[in-house]
Amino acid sequence: MADTQNNSVAFVATEVIPESPPPARETGLVKWMRENLFSTIPNGILTILSLYVIYLALAAILPWIFNGVWTTSSLAECREVLQGKTGACFSVLTERWNQLIYGFKYPVEEYWRPNLAFVLLLVAIAPVLFFDLPRKLLMFTAVYPFVAFWLIWGGTIMAPIVAFLGVVAGGVVFQKFGKSTFAIGFFGGILAAFVVWGIGGALIPEGASENALLPAVPSRDLGGFMLNLMLGVTCVSLSIPLGIALALGRQSDMPLIKGICVVFIEFVRGVPLITLLFVASVMLAYFFPPDSTVDLFLRVVIMITMFSAAYIAEVIRGGLAALPKGQYEAADSLGLDYPQAMRLIILPQALKISIPGIVNVAVGLFKDTTLVSVISMFDLVGMIRGPVLASTEWNGVYWELLGFAAFLFFVVCYGISQYSQWLERRLATGHK
Template identity: 70%
Template sequence: MNRDQLSFVRHDMLPEAEPPVTEKGIVKWLRENLFSSVSNTVLTLAAIWAVYYLVSASGPWLINGVWDTSSLSQCREVLQGQVGGCFSVLTERWNQLLFGFKYPTHLYWRPALAFVLLFVALAPVLFSKIFPRKMLVLTGLYPFIAFYLIWGGTILTPIFALLGIVLGFLVYRKLIYQSAAMGLLGGVATAFVFWILTGMLGDTVAGVLALEPVASRDMGGFMLNLMLGVVCVSLSLPLGILLALGRQSTMPIIKVICVVFIEFIRGVPLITLLFVANVVLAYFLPPGTNFDLILRVIIMITMFASAYIAEVIRGGLAALPRGQYEAGDSLGLDYAQSMQFIILPQALKISIPGIVNVAVGLFKDTTLVSVISMFDLVGMVRGPILASTAWNGVYWELFGFSALLFFVVCYGISQYSQWLERQLQTDHH
């Protein structure tokens, strides 16, 4: 056989060659994400320059910051003309920024404990796949525990409030088989009658397992923003769902009521509703009636947020194909069952970004209560702290700290919503 006709067959594999430098590691990431084109390169260089400018300008202000003086004048004496922030206002007035200037200092442990328990109560709701469903009992009890810790007074007040809700729910379950409207009205009426009867007990139960009471006017700081944000978001979501369903109802009276409510609330600025809560509501109440200001503000902010959430959820309901509604009918489900098991889970999943957007905006809008003389975080900064002679002129430090607190909360809400969307993702395109 001719030697030229023989073919060579390799018995051993060649060793793997290293990929080019431009196709691995940090170089590949930079080339693909920051320098993939001329326009991206220009934007990257501009962003690097902007970051450098901000860091070089704010770096000395942060590094040379003073933390241990008792006034702005002492800060300036320590700095001696150098650039630096006067962060001593944060170390000296941290309690007022967080709890207000009237909340008793020896009772700070109570709102702090309520804040810690908030995460325990939210855990089984936000991460239902991780925590056992038995923890939902604590979630249901948390509002009453938090009220007892923050406001104090007799423990019978939150107990009676809980019992009223339980009795109302039992009546609702009993009457709902006859009519949904009758069940709802019967449950609400039962709860109110029970609360009125127990409220007549008054002073006879005032000292039973009582904590030192704290008036609503003594609450302020970031604690007030958190209270308003958590309560109003929690209440506005179910109310918004009811309004969205009511707007799509075939019953004319219910539909008209929901449409008028939603359109009126969405057409009025929140600050106007807060002024109504602060001033106008008193004219519609009997003389001598003491209607707590925080409760009035909660009602108005909840109404405002529920109208926006109703429109977001209505968009989710409209996005579902007609076949989903027909699926419930084909299975023999009634309206309530179809909504509970088929329609609302899908509509709420679609509406998550819009609901989170409303929740974040609502939490930031709680700072508007400062215009009606409620000393929340911004109210404390603009009022007692900057009005004092010791810290008059400290702006960047106080407002920067306020912005940081709000950013942490709002960013956490946003990240959770993105995580929840990934968990609920069912398509794999």
């Protein structure tokens, strides 16, 4: 019995058995393809067909791109270089890039001004987009619009100063009336700012532009993708606060304020933007004092802002309606008045819910800035359809120019979309 016990083999493991690697089909690229591309027989067939279509598209596009010509001065020279081969004539981009970006009338020696304004724009919007940055940077954000106005348009520095005074006057009106009637205070501030900005040229002494530090550039000389960026940034920045005011006004208990907001929103949403642009070009000047010269750019900004604000108002109204009634009751229980409740409790939550809708309107608005070409403002698409294609050297070049325009708009719109997704994750907008 003793020998049997000494020669027995232990049947309990004293060490952890090493983990075996997962099967090849359950890890890495093979797993992803099996789950996403070939999970079922119909999905596998669709995947194969899609890959075949992609192959056909790339087989036609890639040779056209890689055989492209960049150094000629006309379409005829491009065709001579290609000698019947498939290839793009990218020379139109190298020859006319400055017109596509800045327009054909903006002074070449002044290109540094919009370039500097664009760099300062990135600095100005940084504390707004990324709220971890020091709040002191918002002081530059508040001053930036007037600095950019002076840089791009030039002329006397009195113009941005008068515009700044108009915005300050609007802030005073808001502070004075906003505590009792939020909507009246906000609309009064916006109205005062626009009136002073719009007729500010009449307040500038004659001959002041002759001693200006920067040469004046008329709005008619602005063009290219620079004009699209200016309209997009300006109108989005103005339409968001105006849309908030309209959404709150539509929910107001004051019948007059509610009626005005409802009529405004429903009318603007029922009218095409191109119609409003024609109104801005032809009729809007008659609504200002007769001696004032209201710039076409300002008139277009007013109309596009009104158009997008109506849509943003409905998006924000949906966010307000999504909040439970208990949030309003919680604000009342804390003794907060209406502006405090909106600013501290209601609007932060409603705006978080409304982020996807606001971004959708902003992306659509930026793309709709190309419609200004119908009122003789030479934005990027207007430059392509007008001066570039009208020239004898490049008449017949379409895909290269339109592809370049599509690429620029895609970069901006995709950047806006990715930022909104990051912001949603950061603010944890999902409700579980």
